[in-house]
Amino acid sequence: MLRLTLVAMITIAAPAQAEWVAANPEVSKAATDPRIAEVLAAINRKDAAIVAGDMAGFVDDFAPDLVVNSPFNTITTRAQAQQRFQSGVLTYKYLRRSIEYAARRRNDEVVLMGEETYEPPAGAPHAGKIVHRRFTDVWRKQRGRWLLSLRQATVFSVE
DSSP states (O other), rough: OOOHHHHHHHHHOOOOEEEEESSSSSHHHHHHHHHHHHHOOOOOOHHHHHHHTHHHHHHTTEEEEEEEETTTSSEEEHHHHHHHOOOOTTOSEEEEEEEEEEEETTTTTTEEEEEEEOOOOSTTTTTSEEEEEEEEEEEEEEEEEEEEEEEEEEEEOOO
């Protein structure tokens, strides 16, 4: 019962335009691990910042050495992701994540995998369409905070 309550609280806490859902019971159970719950809270903050156009919130949970294998078929650093956000390429009308895998690796890493669905605003690639992509995120605990360290994202469908 406590597990379901915690998962429900985390899901309800997500803003209406940026939210994640557990795709299976294993992820719901994993979300009760305090480390994974902290990472999911960080995702809620980051995703809400993306939808709100909040640059500081977008980069706040990025590791200084963040590297992304981006859906634009490029390797992107933290600074480049920040530039793309400022240019409007990484802003969305909404962002929904279906988390299919959540696990703690060693004591200082959390791995999340799943699917993201979003709609880019006017002026961004695929504007006005619904984009589906697969993602893998590796979060690492640094100086007492969970920071996104590695990310891979691949667009697989645009409607």
